[in-house]
Amino acid sequence: MPNYKIPIFSIRFLSLIAFITASPFDDANANQRFDVVVDRYFDESTRLSPVGATHMGDHRFDTEQNDVSSEGRNRVAQFYQEILTELDTFKATDLSRDEQIDRTLLQHRLKSALWRQEELQEWAWNPLMYSGLAGGSIYSLMARDFAPLPDRLKSAAARLEKLPKLYTQTRSELVPKRVPRIHAETAIKQNRGVLSIIENMIEPHLDELPAPDRERLTQAIETARASVDEHQQWLENELLPNASGDFRIGEKLFDQKLSWTLQSSLTREEIRDRGQEIMGELHQRMYALSKEIYGKRFPYTDFPANPSAAYQRAIIRACLEIAYQDRPAADEVVAAANHSVKITADFLRDKDIITLPDDPMEIIVMPEFQRGVSLAYCDSPGPLETGLKTFYAVAPPPASWTEEQVTSHLREYNHRSLHNLTVHEAMPGHFVQLAHANRNPRKLRAVLSSGVFVEGWAVYSEWMMCEEGFLKGDLLMRLIVLKWYLRDTTNALLDQAVHVDGISKEEGMRMLIEDAFQEEREADGKWRRAQLTSAQLSTYFVGYLEHVDLRAEAEKRLGAQFDLKTYHDRALSFGSIPTQYVRSLLFDLELSGN
Numbered sequence: 001m002p003n004y005k006i007p008i009f010s011i012r013f014l015s016l017i018a019f020i021t022a023s024p025f026d027d028a029n030a031n032q033r034f035d036v037v038v039d040r041y042f043d044e045s046t047r048l049s050p051v052g053a054t055h056m057g058d059h060r061f062d063t064e065q066n067d068v069s070s071e072g073r074n075r076v077a078q079f080y081q082e083i084l085t086e087l088d089t090f091k092a093t094d095l096s097r098d099e100q101i102d103r104t105l106l107q108h109r110l111k112s113a114l115w116r117q118e119e120l121q122e123w124a125w126n127p128l129m130y131s132g133l134a135g136g137s138i139y140s141l142m143a144r145d146f147a148p149l150p151d152r153l154k155s156a157a158a159r160l161e162k163l164p165k166l167y168t169q170t171r172s173e174l175v176p177k178r179v180p181r182i183h184a185e186t187a188i189k190q191n192r193g194v195l196s197i198i199e200n201m202i203e204p205h206l207d208e209l210p211a212p213d214r215e216r217l218t219q220a221i222e223t224a225r226a227s228v229d230e231h232q233q234w235l236e237n238e239l240l241p242n243a244s245g246d247f248r249i250g251e252k253l254f255d256q257k258l259s260w261t262l263q264s265s266l267t268r269e270e271i272r273d274r275g276q277e278i279m280g281e282l283h284q285r286m287y288a289l290s291k292e293i294y295g296k297r298f299p300y301t302d303f304p305a306n307p308s309a310a311y312q313r314a315i316i317r318a319c320l321e322i323a324y325q326d327r328p329a330a331d332e333v334v335a336a337a338n339h340s341v342k343i344t345a346d347f348l349r350d351k352d353i354i355t356l357p358d359d360p361m362e363i364i365v366m367p368e369f370q371r372g373v374s375l376a377y378c379d380s381p382g383p384l385e386t387g388l389k390t391f392y393a394v395a396p397p398p399a400s401w402t403e404e405q406v407t408s409h410l411r412e413y414n415h416r417s418l419h420n421l422t423v424h425e426a427m428p429g430h431f432v433q434l435a436h437a438n439r440n441p442r443k444l445r446a447v448l449s450s451g452v453f454v455e456g457w458a459v460y461s462e463w464m465m466c467e468e469g470f471l472k473g474d475l476l477m478r479l480i481v482l483k484w485y486l487r488d489t490t491n492a493l494l495d496q497a498v499h500v501d502g503i504s505k506e507e508g509m510r511m512l513i514e515d516a517f518q519e520e521r522e523a524d525g526k527w528r529r530a531q532l533t534s535a536q537l538s539t540y541f542v543g544y545l546e547h548v549d550l551r552a553e554a555e556k557r558l559g560a561q562f563d564l565k566t567y568h569d570r571a572l573s574f575g576s577i578p579t580q581y582v583r584s585l586l587f588d589l590e591l592s593g594n
Helices: 011-022 027-048 050-056 070-087 097-120 128-142 149-161 163-173 181-191 193-208 211-242 250-262 268-297 309-324 330-351 403-412 415-425 430-437 443-447 451-467 475-499 505-515 520-532 538-561 564-572 579-586
Strands: 361-365 376-379 390-394
Touching: 027 050, 027 070, 027 097, 027 443, 050 128, 070 097, 097 250, 097 443, 097 579, 128 149, 128 163, 128 181, 128 193, 149 163, 149 193, 149 211, 163 211, 181 193, 181 211, 181 520, 193 211, 250 268, 250 451, 250 475, 250 538, 268 309, 268 475, 268 538, 309 475, 330 361, 330 390, 330 403, 330 415, 376 415, 376 430, 390 430, 403 520, 415 430, 415 451, 415 475, 430 443, 430 451, 430 564, 451 475, 451 538, 451 579, 475 505, 475 520, 475 538, 505 520, 538 564, 538 579, 564 579
Parallel strands: 361 390
Antiparallel strands: 376 390
């Protein structure tokens, strides 16, 4: 870890350390002492990140904006170091297994955050983290009814008034020559999304406020509009012309970030080798399934005994083409996703293979400030909220696309692919999994979630649904799901190929289109995403492998007593924690490395 030079520890922290070292604590109350540290972490970290606190469900700081200045970062780093020092006063053997896991989770998160700040330094080159913060600060107040609307509008007014300071700090911290051009271009597209939040979620409710509050909010809106426009001008006229950073983070940073992200023993080379092996296996499985589909349509086809790779891919593409013809119109995607939610939920209730939450969920058009990275996402309420909506957000085709590009997009997201997208994002993927996680009484488990566990579960859900007979075993659905798993595998390979191997766009597009059967718009979007992110695209592939291994172990241990619903509910009951800790809790095993 980097050696932070923090001159003065807080008096509160020094007093606590003195108290700990001077008091005759015994092992029996170590868990209680640990809970005090966790409470302090939640209390102070939310003060340091008001926008994150709102999203989490702590509404004490809804009128504040994050301090993204160097001074603000230093305060966060100092606090994290203080908590790490406190955590080091505990012996793992003195804690219960639950506390051991939570301690490890918190240590990992704090060290990872410090590494990102000191080594990765996105604060200097990634404008998307700031555009997401600006938009999220307002959206998180208005999207859910966690408080009466007038109260939320007053909080929004306070944050809108503080947007100029946030943008000023942003411009001060970003170093244009370090900003990759693709990041600058995407920030330009996202920035004005704040205005759409104001127009669609705030202005229609102005008349619901008493005159003084309405006047303040009206003025705050004007202040925000002016600051958004000023920042837009800076993005277009200052940042973009000077953005000359490399979007590739390089071997050293990528390997370190991969390790922090995955919390797995798998190395980049092992992921590459396993991915290439599985890609070959998937091609064979897709060809075998396509022969069956093709043979039903053309029963007199004489398939060669030793088909070439080109022949196999031609047959696969011919069968995928059948699925592509069954697609929604551009203005029907959200309606189609709603239909998918209904049929997947009905299937899960009929099969009774997992407990479905009663939590409300709504499919929405993705807010503008979030577009440009992925087609869809699941936005669950914070772990401290109860009974609020989850949003399954879907991005519409950009207005700038040609008719040919829109068609390419809709071919990729045909009706069966939309079903699979819904499985991944909602039923029984992210929506169901996160609802289970938020019911765990240990809130650290939901707040410090593992992307590997979360994404791995969603990918596992896709093929599990097919195994259980979704769409009555429809062969084209199975082929689409295999294609999606091939996508996850290819994405993991693309992730490291971009940031470490220096693959060109032409080479990347060839891999995505030829090896993974993706449509041009999907491949182009994934190339963009691989430039804008790093290590995240590997979580789907690695997480799926871990979930498959975990279920296989459960089946082996339990034998005839294995019950799928019981397994699913219990595996999700521990929160969104790394799979190795779920395994320890699921099978009552000691933790390794503690």
